[in-house]
Amino acid sequence: SLAGLWFTTVALSGDPEEKRAEELVRSNGGMLFTAGTARKAAEGGRERMYALCPHSLPDSRVSELERGADDFKAVHGERRVTLYWLEECLKRSVLLHPVSQS
Incomplete structure (x- = not known):
């Protein structure tokens, strides 16, 4: 579950992976944020924000x-992080340390 986590897909803008990433975040309890809602997302702590x-x-x-x-x-x-990182986290049901994905 991605409950309590915030994601932005601005770096994927126009990329075919953008829609899939947004669907995965939403369907697994995560929240999406944009430049206009970044401050609200940061209220929960920047350590809960991913791009x-x-x-x-x-x-x-x-x-x-x-x-x-x-x-x-x-x-x-x-x-x-990448869509692959997100998919691996969901597959394993654990939030992997982002730098360990390489």
């Missing part, structure tokens, strides 16, 4: 997102 990202996210795109997307900027770099 779902494509498997390969170029540094130039990361910099662009950090400059222009408040929801992406609100998430600590360690909590920028």
